[in-house]
Amino acid sequence: MAGRPKIFNEQEAIQKATEVFRNKGYDTASADELLNAMGIGKGSFYLAFKGGKQELYVRSIKQFAESFNQKITMAIERSEDQIEFIRQFFLALADAEDCDIDRGCYLGNALVQLSEKDEDIKKITAELLKGLQKIFARTIKKAQENGQLKNQEDPEILAWHLTNLWNGIHVTRRMENSPRILRSMIEMNLKPLE
Template structure:
């Protein structure tokens, strides 16, 4: 039976994870301090180490895992609600551009920022980021296969699309201009339509 105390503990854990995920998205792993997480989550250091004995690294790993899963859910929704992968990728690029501009260019991809500044130092961080990326690639490749691409080509096109969009997101954030995402989305969509296998 779930007690009120159990719910309270779970809520505190979620507050910590959500705060860490937001900070990682804006500042990366190196730029995110434990004190900032505690302030943003309105929790205590004791609570953090109760839920995450491994400290910042363990908390960040969980936050990145959840961000990866949330983005996978969003990608899955786009792929399932679009007539083809080309349309979904164009919609994905537009959504990324809107989210970035709505955040005043503060919130990029949490996995990208963490990968760039911590993947070589922490296996926990590298693993969480790799798992997230692999799930996104798998969803894209699966949809491309359903659209008639061979498995090998579907996997290659998924890698190209995700790499282009992640790079465009970084460029858009640096320039404070969503154009790289819109351009990448349009060109990727055109490429997939022009090269799509004939059924």
């Protein structure tokens, strides 16, 4: 016997749980808050998420990362000046008042929290970061090839520099929220894209 069939859409339920995690963080999001947001009972929850809250969190981040990476990829591809798009993407982080879903700070914050949990989760977070790095690397390589970017450093290394900047901004924003300071720091780190 295969068990009771699922009577809810997992992707939608995970998306609703993501909102709870975004607002409260992993540690303070209670099981009741998650179940209420997802609109499912404990039995359905543990049938779908055998690893409990931690599995839900990991799946939430994976789903968010896939969506985030798709949005960035599509926006870059539609942009006339792809390097300028990346510059503006980063500069907008300085002015964002709160955790802006389009800037991926849920992902950035979650990666910091998750990477401290255990080795398996650390590997998962590394893979998620590699996805963002690959987007940057493809864009940089293309811009170098068509003469849009003068810097001919290895696109992989430049992309890791941007990924490191993206990580660092999310950590720094927790301590410093002055748009002027954040913008100056971002501009300094974006010099390789000039």
